[in-house]
Amino acid sequence: MLQPNLDQETIQRRHQEANIVRKIVFIVFGVLVLAILGVGIGGYVYVQGALEPVDPGNEKSIEVKIPIGTSTGEIAKRLEDNGVINSALVFKYYVKYKNENDFQAGNYSLNKSMEMTDIVTALKDGKVFKDAEITVRIPEGLRIPQVSKKIADQTDYTEDEILKKMKDEKFIKALISKYPVLSEKILDKKIMWPLEGYLFPATYDFYKKDQSLESIIETMVKKMNTVVANYKGEIQESGYSTHEILTLASIIEEEAKKKEDRFLVSGVFYNRLGKGMPLQSDVTVTYAQQESKIIVTYNDTENESPYNTYTTPGLPIGPIATPGKSAINAAVNPEGNPYYYFFARPNGEVLYAKNLQEHNKYKEKYIHEWRELAKKNND
DSSP: OOOOOOOHHHHHHHHHHHHHHHHHHHHHHHHTTTTOOOOHHHHHHHHHHHTSOSOTTOOOOEEEEEOTTOOHHHHHHHHHHTTSSSOHHHHHHHHHHTTOOOOOOEEEEEOTTOOHHHHHHHHHHTOBSOOOSEEEEOOTTOOHHHHHHHHHHHSSOOHHHHHHHHTOHHHHHHHHHHOTTOOGGGGOTTOSOTTTTOSOOSEEEEOOTTOOHHHHHHHHHHHHHHHHHTTHHHHHHHTSOHHHHHHHHHHHHHHOOSHHHHHHHHHHHHHHHHHTOOOOOHHHHHHHHTOOOSSOOHHHHTOOOTTOTTTSOSSOSSOOSOOOHHHHHHHHSOOOOSOSEEEEOTTSOEEEESSHHHHHHHHHHHHHHHHHHHHHHHO
């Protein structure tokens, strides 16, 4: 993955955060020195992990009550008891070294996906439990035009201005400079939508009526950045870039609707990539055509496009939809298997095959189900 050019302010901020982690490691494990020996790198990893969101994909609201006069230590314990943070001890020393101590009393609506900085900001600003002014719900598996329609349906912005912003190069470059999940690769002129696959599907609550379109889109990118950061090690081990993993995850999202199938389907794609076989994924064909089809024809598969995995070897040029957490997880943790083909039925069942002959038998037996479904939709 090409790394974005970070400005001096960003570099300085990251150095400061790393220094804070090191200081917390020293203090925390100084306290626990009698119980834990030989901290070293393990201590750094522990504290760094404790500062990460408890569950990046969990947006469920958790009400946390902070009474008047509650100490920082008691606040930390309440947050840990409610599952909002990983460690009360680490939180306590984190806010100490960040010199954050003017927390407000109130009933707070927090969740397990929040980053430490967001929790601290909420507690300082006194953003207590209240109804959101704007709620934007983005399901998994949508394409940018569909995401834009969802945003338009749930805000005062029009589809046209949202789609225009999705291609605003200046805005996108600003996002690249802030979020490591994004790379210069998305600026390739052959990419249909630069932010395709980078807007994490979730429910987003905003508490201002005049929430800017830029902040709505950026919030989705920020969430994807947080989720992907949890798979940094697995992505490095995979041998693929973050862009390629999200591309694969988006295909898995579209091909396997049941979570239990996604790891096997991922394994099939890894098997084909390892053998130099084309992925031949029908969902990449329909994306290349920017259409939604139940049945893909032979002529469709002949369409020359960097997205069409029948004509383009390896992975397509970029993601084809918004992958959720389970699809991303499957993309970096494929289940080893002997299969090179799979056939999905309309009822969601996926049939796996070791060779083309076996695959064609499944196809001959069940292809009529897709034809009947297509006919029903056309009537």
